[in-house]
Amino acid sequence: MADVRIEFNSEGFRQILNSDGCEELVRSTAEGIAERANANSGLDSFRASTVKAGTRWIGFASTTDKASVIAESEDKALTGAIL
Numbered sequence: 001m002a003d004v005r006i007e008f009n010s011e012g013f014r015q016i017l018n019s020d021g022c023e024e025l026v027r028s029t030a031e032g033i034a035e036r037a038n039a040n041s042g043l044d045s046f047r048a049s050t051v052k053a054g055t056r057w058i059g060f061a062s063t064t065d066k067a068s069v070i071a072e073s074e075d076k077a078l079t080g081a082i083l
Contacts (some may be wrong), residue, residue, distance in 0.1 A: 017056040025051050028068060030059030034082035039060060041071035 014023060030048035037046040045068035050059045056066060063069065071077040 002023055005065050018052075023050060023057045026057040026059040030034065030061050033055075033059075033061040033078070033081045036062075037068075037072075037078040041068055041077035043068050043071060046081075 025049065027050045030050060034046040034048040038044050043065070045063045045065035046061055047063060048059065048061050048067075050057050052058075061081070063078075068077065072079065
């Protein structure tokens with residue numbers, strides 16, 4: 001059996017994490033979760049957003065609307081949209 005050596009290219013991963021393609025993937029995933037949460041709840045209150053945090057993009061699906069907060073609390077509208 002041959003020995004395999006993997007060298008981690010930190011700069012290469014950083015470039016990928018900061019790329020427009022990565023931002024688009026994170027944004028579209030967060031939007032998909034928000035859309036499914038809206039479908040689960042019958043509302044149109046869940047929203048998606050992204051933010052650059054350090055070396056990577058982070059996506060959020062959230063709400064501040066009382067009806068959608070109740071839909072999450074009682075029916076897991078947002079949590080169910082993640083699965």
